[in-house]
Amino acid sequence: MTETVNPEFSESPFSSLDPTGLPEAPTPKVTSAKHAPKSMDRLGQGERLEIRRExxxxxxxxxxxxxxxxxxxxxxxxxxxxxxxxxxxGTGGSWNKNTMELQGDRRNEVYHWLKESGFSPVLAGG
Structure with a gap:
């Protein structure tokens, strides 16, 4: 069975619109987990923190x-x-005694976040 293309739908319905009067689209503000929030800028004072995957x-x-x-x-x-x-x-987490635990393998993101916060993070273990 062959399909026939309806000539009424062969052209875009938006091709006849004039885009010159439209405002510029706003650029979305992108936040990254790599950068520490401004309220936590210098939380640490160069302390060594060990980041592990378990x-x-x-x-x-x-x-x-x-x-x-x-x-x-x-x-x-x-x-x-x-x-x-x-x-x-965008993950779950908790404190277990003196250890912070975050769900998933987030070592790289945590490393950059802690570095921006003033700590000296170290990727330890496997």
């Missing part, structure tokens, strides 16, 4: 762990940091 004991699920946060941050600041990281990376 799977053991988690049912095969991968998590990114961050250890070595300084004690001067306090619980409220740590929770705020976790919330900002979770939001900027």
């Amino acid at each position: 799977k053991s004991g988690r049912g095969g699920k991968t998590v990114t762990t961050i250890q070595g946060f300084p004690t001067y941050l306090g619980e409220a600041k740590k929770l705020k940091t976790l919330k900002i990281l979770k939001t900027s990376l």
